[in-house]
Amino acid sequence: MKLHEYQSKRLFAKYGIPIPRGRVAATASEAKLIAEELGGRVVVKSQVLVGGRGKTGGVRLAHDAEEAEDLATQIMGMKIKGLPVRKVLIDEAANIRTEIYLGVANDRRARCPVMIASAEGGIEIEEVARTMPEKIIRLHLDPTQKLRRYQSFYIAQSIELPRDLWRDFYKIAYGLYEAYLNTDANLAEINPLVITDDGRLLALDGKMVLDDNALFLHAELEEMRDLDEEAPEERRARMYGLSYVKLDGNIGCMVNGAGLAMVTMDVIKLFGGEPANFLDIGGGAGAEKVSAALRIILSDPNVKAILINVFGGITRCDEVARGVLSALEEMESNIPMIARLVGTNEEGGRRLLAKSNMITAISLADAAQKAVAAVKKGDAE
Amino acid sequence: MKLHEYQSKRLFAKYGIPIPRGRVAATASEAKLIAEELGGRVVVKSQVLVGGRGKTGGVRLAHDAEEAEDLATQIMGMKIKGLPVRKVLIDEAANIRTEIYLGVANDRRARCPVMIASAEGGIEIEEVARTMPEKIIRLHLDPTQKLRRYQSFYIAQSIELPRDLWRDFYKIAYGLYEAYLNTDANLAEINPLVITDDGRLLALDGKMVLDDNALFLHAELEEMRDLDEEAPEERRARMYGLSYVKLDGNIGCMVNGAGLAMVTMDVIKLFGGEPANFLDIGGGAGAEKVSAALRIILSDPNVKAILINVFGGITRCDEVARGVLSALEEMESNIPMIARLVGTNEEGGRRLLAKSNMITAISLADAAQKAVAAVKKGDAE
């Protein structure tokens, strides 16, 4: 679960990290009010869960409250990478001397957290990693210990931070690691962490990504979820415990298991088709879940054919068939469907689907080829 | 640093451990007031930093507030193992079904904390260890992790706690381990942890010993130190950074280094004498510290001879001599003194002491023999 900038920074502040004064606004007049309270120049920042807001004009400087109101109006009318802007953060403007990057992330390979820092802040760290890898400092951390002073000093020295800021930097790095640990984050980053022209460290922008699997430990954080920021079909999928990612193609896929679902997509592509989505119904899905999955696929207007690939283990093929039939009862559809059911109760599943107008396949390659052919046939007609 | 029962239990309560309602009183009338507030039967418990208060009449049951006042008066007039009772804890009386022991201590050998439990509560755990070692359950804990539920269940099962109390027991064991970790304790114990006759777990008595070396991390705990509970000479020694333990013999000892100080005592005993104290002036002690040390020894009326054994390393023998002379200027004394100074600036030290009326020795054995002889000579006169 991604947090908005304002949510991340609120958490940072809780852990003793200095952030600019500021508040979030849902309307332009609210934005004006906040700008008036803050006085002086403010930054109006769109709150959407994508990177690169600055480049698209989603972050603007206002010299006074009136300008802040204008800019808020403009920004809240925007869509950034497809996402409508519903909130803006009004922050007091800072005079920046230097921009630094500081983050904590999971290191899969080392199986522990890693603190990442760079003197090149303000741009995405992936960008720095690509163009100036030598500018990135990495330090593995012990997940059972708090950050030690010497660890922060090592980082501070490596990014050539002036020595008089080391102690403040320690507090910030310590707080960031605490924030990461205490929220079960996958990522906690300050970018940029700036040195202001009066020589203070300030977390100007921040981002946190939380581990969805750990949210049960943090009920208070689950409440921060912004439902508006999910595509409606992805939200529906999540509520049913389905794993769904919308893609640009036209062959809808319904598969049990993530690896098999990805291979199904790969095989569609291999035979000249384009998958419309990734969809994993998980292990042991019942008819209701299957039905919901099929309805989500059917609601995508791009879909020209549907491939159902189920390898029954815990999942029973007859349950899958029942779910498919129930969805088709609700939503009539002429879209060609190819079903390939193998494993537990495979006979029962086939028997049920025999009544419907479904193309069957014996292998995955066979199924994919039939799906691609069905799309071509549809296009030709 | 040992904490009083009432201090320990206050900490326990902070960590979610159920304790009886009650408060501490410094006067009998205060005790009566508290008993009235609590209503019903109360226990009047002397607050002194020694074990076995019960056996000496320092813990009594009162049936009403008047009796509580009477008992408080009696108990506050007592001395328990030499310590005057200055405070009593008035706790609501519990109806006890079973008494359990639960503690966390340092395991030196395993170099980690160990949780200790026994179904035989209410008596000192050392006593249980001696008489019923098979009744003691030990579980090593990871100092970087919190207590896990399965660990507490293992203990609960091992001491045959009824299963319906396991979840409550987990909370208590978890809280006790947190209390131990968060205060840098050497020992945190609940004894007895009782099951009341209505089936609840309750920490009836508690004891905590904190690590003096870690108190700098816990300013709020340092304030709990009860200065009245230290022998005045030990307190004075502590203030000077000296390590002093009063003993029953008559040969005072002043030595640099704990190991050497113990061997000095051993050698005195070997040659037929009895050490009056253990005293380590530490490494690199200056004249002022040495002077304070000697004055503490001289203030012990049992002392009939004094042995000064210094092996100079960081400690300089001339500094020691200067300290000795300055103490003797302040407190005149006819007690025979034997000095054995070796190592850094040994010549200078000897030269300074030559002016005083001091017996010198070349080796530790020699010095001890001379000290014993001096006492015998004094006794004969």
Added chain:
Amino acid sequence: MSILIDKDTRLLVQGITGREGLFHSNKMMNYGTKIVAGVTPMKGGDWVLNGKVPVFDTMKRAVKATGANCSVIFVPARFAVDAMLEAIDAEIPLIVCITEGVPIQGMMRVCNYMDHKTACLIGPNCPGLITPGECKVGIIPGDITEQGRVGVVSRSGTLTYEVLYALKQHGRGVSTCVGIGGDPINGTSFIDILGLFEGDPNTDRVVLIGEIGGTDEERAAEYISDHMTKPVIALIAGKTAPPGKRMGHAGAIIEGGSGLAADKIRVLKNAGVAIAEYPEQIPELID
């Protein structure tokens, strides 16, 4: 005859009284696996699986009473970290965690704790292991594979079944199949299992089923080119997955340019590994 599990495996099931635990315990027992104990806190003293298997409250008691040498975990995600730590503390040498959705930082703590110990952990979020004809630990359907000389190691679940099924269709049996799980942080990695297969006299060749995300396949490639004499065939899922999106498996997110299927396939090819485009190709590549 196999790696990690065989007919002498004495299995303990953590969470045996739960719906999933009981269902799969039945399947494992029917397959011939020796299930010697179950553990569910507060249920100690019960007997399950037609009164054949005793349930204990704690791992220590269960291991002491039954001599279990392998544990499989079916507890809900919120209890899985505890279950793994308890199994490590009880000195179980092989721990298999089927549970999906374990918090990542919890796994970091488990791995950190394991570094002090000698236990081997498979999973979490994995289908478990099967040594056909001898023993099955986990949820791999028993009837889709048979005894043979191909070793299979996989980060996936049903995709593994698909491969086992394709092998069987072509008359190929399996020495042992190990599902190491699809989470970003897990216990045993590809190279651990490849090493075991390399040393197993009953394994002739190895099928490796990988997917996007992480660098496990890259490390496997390095290991294969340095240490493996037996042929390896690989299938990598996720060639069409768009970067930055999570494809079901918590491990299958492509982070900042690394972890791409194309990169993995390239290094595996360079290590002499034959690459299958889809499951049915694998038996062809073996022949």
Added chain:
Amino acid sequence: MSILIDKDTRLLVQGITGREGLFHSNKMMNYGTKIVAGVTPMKGGDWVLNGKVPVFDTMKRAVKATGANCSVIFVPARFAVDAMLEAIDAEIPLIVCITEGVPIQGMMRVCNYMDHKTACLIGPNCPGLITPGECKVGIIPGDITEQGRVGVVSRSGTLTYEVLYALKQHGRGVSTCVGIGGDPINGTSFIDILGLFEGDPNTDRVVLIGEIGGTDEERAAEYISDHMTKPVIALIAGKTAPPGKRMGHAGAIIEGGSGLAADKIRVLKNAGVAIAEYPEQIPELID
């Protein structure tokens, strides 16, 4: 010629700019020890000891720049845990912590952390080591001992000096003397050092200086009777110490019947160790 330290030891001093650190660094350098670096946070770039030794802000930098292979810690007690962890992280193979008064739970965390690593830690609260004529690390006075063939290992400070002095008075030199420190929880124990002496061709016999508290001497006795061929002479301090009272050393408290000097002496005698009643007896027992 010795154990742990010799003329090739490249020493780094943590806390070199402090009063104690600087004082003893001078003594060590005058003795002939190669001091290659110092570390004091925020003092990086300075030079000390007549401009001969560079100071660094962090251990990693210092080790990288100078190739230090041994570190001695003189920082105040409140920074000692950090200093040890930093030295471990910098992969210093031999760490000697002189500092007294380190919190016990802090030491537990250090030991727990070390279990993952290969570093050897001597101390805390110890006088350090000396290999006469070659190298001294810590605060043992250089002039009270000379080169020879007796190995000395001790939990004490000045009592060690007393023994070294007594040996020298009787013409006995020392191969290496190791003070392992008097704290209840420390790094290296008696048996680690006994094993090194047993394997050292330049050590003929070993003097062990123990004291009340803990079970280190008992474990040493077991080790001696199982593994040592060289004669061992022991001196145990605290025969007259009353139980339950702390005798200066945090380790020297007698807990619940165990840790008594009499018990330690008995098991050591049973292991064939000669027991000295006081320091001057040791040279006699060696002859």
